[in-house]
Amino acid sequence: MVRKSPKVAGARKPNMREAILAAAEELFSTNGFNAVSVRDIAQAAGANPGSVTYHFETKDGLLLEIYKRHCGPMNLRRSELLSAAKRVRDLQDRLEAIVRAYVLPAFTSGSDLAGGGARFTRLRAVMSAEGNEVARKIIAQTFDDTSHAFIDAIHESLPHIPRNEIVWRSHFLLGALYYTLVTPERVSRLSRGSADGADPGLAIEELVRATVASFQAPPSDSTAPARRKAAATIKNQDER
Template identity: 30%
Template sequence: MNATETRQRMLQEAEKLYSEHGFDGMSLRTLTSDAGVNLASVNYHFGSKKELVMAMFQERIMPMNEERLERLNKAREAGNGVASLEGIFDALLIPVAERAQVNGVLDMHFLKMVGRAISESDDFWHELFIRNFQELSKTFVEALAEALPDLPREDVEWRFHFAVSSMLGTLVKHGQFARRMQGLGRSTDIESMFRRLRDFLCAGFRGQVEAMR
């Protein structure tokens, strides 16, 4: 097993263990045993347990964020420089929905990873945000401000915070929502749930502008 394979094996095992146990409960002894490597390999490739977990998230998040920015740029081009709200939230949500499943089946590791992350300490979540989401958030807030020039910037930022919180809650609680909706004979696939979330968020942003006029 070469260095690249060793690193990838550790990231894969880290994802499994983190999704089940979170950061504090994740054992490096178990990880190295399951990955077939020694503890020195963790230190060599990552330097620490925290950096291993941060790298694990980056493997998942960065390709998704790149797609989000590509979709947002296309939405801006389609709107002659100003993206529609639907285009903005499609860019934010669709890449998440795509990565929440593999071959049409929910990726439970991914869903559990998200759930674990948002339940970690404030310091852990803050560092994860700074590394992976801070610049992305600024870009999306700017796009929303362009789309809604009458909405004060502070309100745009708060509404975006609420939008992201709704996205995370919908993602993590998808199983509970699905069981509830199935009992009512409703569609429960994650794409349709996110389309409904997009429409809800767009209506919320527009409603704030109308209320201020």
Template identity: 55%
Template structure:
């Protein structure tokens, strides 16, 4: 029943947002009563926190493993590419087997970010901020003269691109008149990494000729 409640909450949150979904609606979707929700989670915020922990734990762990490998690369440009791949790949690979939440959980993340709910904001910060700061530092070490402001903004653009690539691949197929397969994850990863590399690398001050 606990898993059923988690699945129902994820489905409703990702479709309707966190603010609009009541505990009663989640219980009805799961074929349970509100008391069962309260017993297992205590509150809607705790329920959301468990959804995040369930889906992001494996993804964050894999990111850290790949980042450790990337940091052993001496050439700064090659290391930057590897760091970006370490960040992007787990979000795609985890979605293939359901771990990490895939498109449904990514939609939820995007909706929660837009809603600005305090409970959700705190959970997102607890879940991702430590890992995000670790990656930011690794990227900064590849481009030591880059401004902190530029790094923060472009990391935000990377996250937005990752969201959209995961939740709306059919748009690529449609706009290309089906010449490009938007569901080709390897191609999506490659283009996203290369675009992000160019974005971050351009933060390095140009040397006078």
């Protein structure tokens, strides 16, 4: 059953195209892509289904437009910050600037769009978890070029770390970014109020610091002897 947002459902807006986009974004972020129909979107936007197909042709086209309107500005800002970061001479400072260039726009880009960045981040997390092939292609089309640019820049700053390991660590950064934006209240709760999870400045600094540390961790090959020694110790203890 599709849950309808009280903020969107039944509300007519002067710009029907924007109303449809806002309704679809809210419904997709709440229910996923597969469970939402064109009729659901039209009803939430106060439109008829023909208006959805007139403006976007298909539900796939509507999802692509949502990604474009949010990610165009975000990717542009990331590219601008990355270009500046790559000119930093000190390698430690450069790595931090590169990570910040990736993280910062996720908190700020699209903030003046209806619903802001947090709702779109929730939508992205839902789309990734759902595993829909349409969403997967749109995500790749939207983000792969920018992601490759950041991975290459990090690899240039940490040439002793294999690129495939940087890919893994970048993957973990994306998961942390999703979770930080979608569930800020968890930080406030688990810190017993000593940290404000909804403070974007604090979230950015903590995320950048933790991510830089993870990128600087030794490559897995260099830790293999220690892992083997630890495994042998555990085995010997079990055999006693």
